[in-house]
Amino acid sequence: MVPTLFGRIQTRLFLLATVGVIITLLIVPVLPGASGPIGPRYVSGFLVLASVAILGVLWEFLYHFLMQFRWEKDWPTSFGLLTLIPEGLLLFFLLRSGVASFIDPVPTAGQFWTHFVVVWICVWLTANGPMRVPFIRWRFRGGRVL
Amino acid sequence: MTGDLTPELLGTPEWTDQMVAAAGIPMHDIPFLTAGGGIGSFVTLDYLRIYGVPTSQMRVVSNIDYPWQTYEFLTRCSQIPRPERIRSDSSSRPDNLWGFPSYALEEAWKEKNPAFLWQILTEPILNDYWTPRAGTVFANLEREAKRISYWDMLVKGQVRMVRKRVGGGYFTVVTPPEGAAPTKRIIFRSRFVHIAVGYPGLKFLPDLQEFRQKYGDYQHVVNAYEPHEQVYEFLKTRPGTVVIRGGGIVASRVLQRLFDDREKLNLQTQIVHIFRTFVSGSHGPHIWMRRRGGDGWAYQGFNYPKSVWGGQLKAEMRKLEGPARAQKYKDMGGTNTPKRRRWQEQMRAGRNGGYYHAVQGTVEKVEPAQDGRLISHVRSKDGTIRQPVADYIIDCTGLEADIAEHRVFADLLQYSGAYRNPVGRLEVERHFEVKGTRNGDGALYASGSATLGGYFPGVDTFLGLQIAAQEIADDLARRGFCRKMGPLRSTSQWFKWAFNSTV
Ligand SMILES: Cc1cc2nc3c(=O)[nH]c(=O)nc-3n(C[C@H](O)[C@H](O)[C@H](O)COP(=O)(O)OP(=O)(O)OC[C@H]3O[C@@H](n4cnc5c(N)ncnc54)[C@H](O)[C@@H]3O)c2cc1C
Numbered sequence: 308m309v310p311t312l313f314g315r316i317q318t319r320l321f322l323l324a325t326v327g328v329i330i331t332l333l334i335v336p337v338l339p340g341a342s343g344p345i346g347p348r349y350v351s352g353f354l355v356l357a358s359v360a361i362l363g364v365l366w367e368f369l370y371h372f373l374m375q376f377r378w379e380k381d382w383p384t385s386f387g388l389l390t391l392i393p394e395g396l397l398l399f400f401l402l403r404s405g406v407a408s409f410i411d412p413v414p415t416a417g418q419f420w421t422h423f424v425v426v427w428i429c430v431w432l433t434a435n436g437p438m439r440v441p442f443i444r445w446r447f448r449g450g451r452v453l
Numbered sequence: 454m455t456g457d458l459t460p461e462l463l464g465t466p467e468w469t470d471q472m473v474a475a476a477g478i479p480m481h482d483i484p485f486l487t488a489g490g491g492i493g494s495f496v497t498l499d500y501l502r503i504y505g506v507p508t509s510q511m512r513v514v515s516n517i518d519y520p521w522q523t524y525e526f527l528t529r530c531s532q533i534p535r536p537e538r539i540r541s542d543s544s545s546r547p548d549n550l551w552g553f554p555s556y557a558l559e560e561a562w563k564e565k566n567p568a569f570l571w572q573i574l575t576e577p578i579l580n581d582y583w584t585p586r587a588g589t590v591f592a593n594l595e596r597e598a599k600r601i602s603y604w605d606m607l608v609k610g611q612v613r614m615v616r617k618r619v620g621g622g623y624f625t626v627v628t629p630p631e632g633a634a635p636t637k638r639i640i641f642r643s644r645f646v647h648i649a650v651g652y653p654g655l656k657f658l659p660d661l662q663e664f665r666q667k668y669g670d671y672q673h674v675v676n677a678y679e680p681h682e683q684v685y686e687f688l689k690t691r692p693g694t695v696v697i698r699g700g701g702i703v704a705s706r707v708l709q710r711l712f713d714d715r716e717k718l719n720l721q722t723q724i725v726h727i728f729r730t731f732v733s734g735s736h737g738p739h740i741w742m743r744r745r746g747g748d749g750w751a752y753q754g755f756n757y758p759k760s761v762w763g764g765q766l767k768a769e770m771r772k773l774e775g776p777a778r779a780q781k782y783k784d785m786g787g788t789n790t791p792k793r794r795r796w797q798e799q800m801r802a803g804r805n806g807g808y809y810h811a812v813q814g815t816v817e818k819v820e821p822a823q824d825g826r827l828i829s830h831v832r833s834k835d836g837t838i839r840q841p842v843a844d845y846i847i848d849c850t851g852l853e854a855d856i857a858e859h860r861v862f863a864d865l866l867q868y869s870g871a872y873r874n875p876v877g878r879l880e881v882e883r884h885f886e887v888k889g890t891r892n893g894d895g896a897l898y899a900s901g902s903a904t905l906g907g908y909f910p911g912v913d914t915f916l917g918l919q920i921a922a923q924e925i926a927d928d929l930a931r932r933g934f935c936r937k938m939g940p941l942r943s944t945s946q947w948f949k950w951a952f953n954s955t956v
Contacts, residue, residue, distance in 0.1 A: 309764030378744045380760035436553040440947045441940035447763045447920050
């Protein structure tokens with residue numbers, strides 16, 4: 308799929324709300340060093356997921372801008388994977404520095420990165436293939452779901 | 454022979470059922486008919502079969518026996534036999550409307566070769582675009598054609614014209630193969646007709662056409678789209694010089710063949726490559742629109758920038774009309790070829806070794822030399838005149854003829870209200886209905902190269918033909934001809950594809 312700006316944002320929100328939610332449900336109980344009641348851990352897991360979505364909308368504007376330098380106005384598969392590095396680092400920094408203080412307990416580095424990377428890879432894999440099975444028009448509309 | 458077109462029919466734009474009956478031409482009813490029977494017809498039927506239309510409702514009229522026949526002929530001539538890789542990408546799958554699993558996954562799985570996965574992951578940055586083998590595409594097309602019972606829908610014959618029917622729909626006049634029918638023509642009466650007849654015709658460079666006619670020599674001046682194996686055979690027997698014309702992917706292919714033979718068989722072939730437009734570096738109007746290039750070529754993975762098949766450029770073009778659309782085509786158009794690592798190496802070796810010479814120039818004429826070889830008179834922009842002498846000239850420009858050279862389009866333009874788009878081809882709607890031809894509750898659609906210049910630029914490619922097919926199938930669903938395709942039905946149909954069970 309070669310995205311348009313709206314397509315990028317919609318695909319991100321849609322996949323985080325589906326694949327992201329399922330993965331979060333499955334992975335939170337088994338994150339490294341997990342202890343304490345499961346309820347608050349799910350709450351902070353989903354808040355992390357929501358932050359990826361909200362910050363992500365801003366990131367997408369940046370990616371869209373950078374894409375304009377490309378003649379083909381495309382976004383290679385590997386970019387979709389590698390952007391996990393800056394996004395992960397920024398979010399991790401925000402968590403550590405206490406800016407996102409509503410996320411409590413703050414996940415440990417191991418917990419954050421395991422959760423974040425697994426969700427990211429599952430979303431990326433879905434976007435690069437299986438998404439086209441139910442949604443046959445999606446790839447021809449720049450990733451718009453609606 | 455009876456049952457032929459009458460002067461009355463020929464001269465009347467809209468026909469009644471009585472007129473056809475009076476001419477004694479047998480008439481068959483079929484709700485949906487597609488003319489052509491190449492990749493464009495195939496993917497359209499594939500969509501409609503998967504959307505749920507039974508074979509009894511559709512016919513394809515074609516002069517070829519299987520949908521990839523013309524494509525395979527043209528690719529083989531232009532040096533892509535089955536084991537070689539084609540141009541389009543991994544998820545352009547005319548045999549699978551979902552494009553999943555992509556060809557790269559399939560080849561990686563079947564050949565247990567994870568290198569393909571690495572390439573697809575790193576394309577086009579660290580690696581060339583991964584593209585499938587021609588043979589992979591053909592084998593899969595055959596599988597899918599069987600699955601959708603393609604041959605139950607095939608009618609062999611030549612489509613002569615499509616005319617509007619008084620009361621709605623269309624008549625398609627077909628000339629069956631000799632001996633196949635008792636009458637000279639047969640007619641299909643349909644509510645919906647789709648035209649996908651491919652290239653209206655391939656054109657020669659004018660100076661080469663002139664040479665061929667003047668000297669009756671069709672052996673030494675050849676078009677890359679026609680069989681020209683004699684060139685490579687000759688070069689195996691003695692050292693020779695070849696002039697290449699054109700800067701597209703076909704030129705790249707022919708060069709590769711010449712270089713490969715040179716390496717494998719230790720030949721002495723000399724190559725002179727004439728570019729009319731010689732690209733020496735990045736080019737384009739401004740920083741947001743700059744395409745890479747060099748050594749004569751403009752570099753681009755596919756025949757249009759990648760986002761025309763679904764991203765930003767597709768969305769932009771969809772909104773443009775008239776001159777603005779024509780300008781956009783101009784901005785992103787132009788002959789180009791992929792920058793493949795292997796080709797770059799071979800050309801570099803050729804330049805260093807002094808056997809590959811690329812020059813800018815316009816050829817003014819071609820003449821036979823005294824020894825029977827061919828002299829090209831080439832004038833460069835800086836005024837230099839060169840006169841390379843060659844044993845063979847290969848025209849790799851792939852010029853296409855005007856749409857009116859095809860009888861079916863000429864007839865549509867003259868009698869059925871069709872007209873030309875801003876770049877001179879057939880104007881179609883966003884859903885590929887031919888503008889000006891609507892008739893009652895019927896609709897006439899077209900896809901493929903004849904519709905270049907419309908709201909969607911990537912028409913003459915597998916993926917483009919599929920995009921057109923999807924638009925057409927969705928339009929037919931709106932008109933009640935078939936059911937709409939939602940996520941659940943699509944998923945269940947995908948499983949049928951995966952298990953190769955009938956639709
Ligand atoms: C050398 C070459 C390489 C290409 N490589 C790629 C690639 O790698 N990827 C990609 O996506 N695209 C590629 N294309 C472009 C395009 O996808 C193919 O040309 C494709 O075959 C076009 O499909 P089509 O249905 O429009 O035409 P065709 O497949 O040519 O089919 C049209 C058929 O209609 C028949 N016909 C014409 N007139 C009549 C009539 N009056 N009655 C009955 N039948 C008629 C013709 O005989 C022809 O068989 C390539 C094109 C060429 C020439």
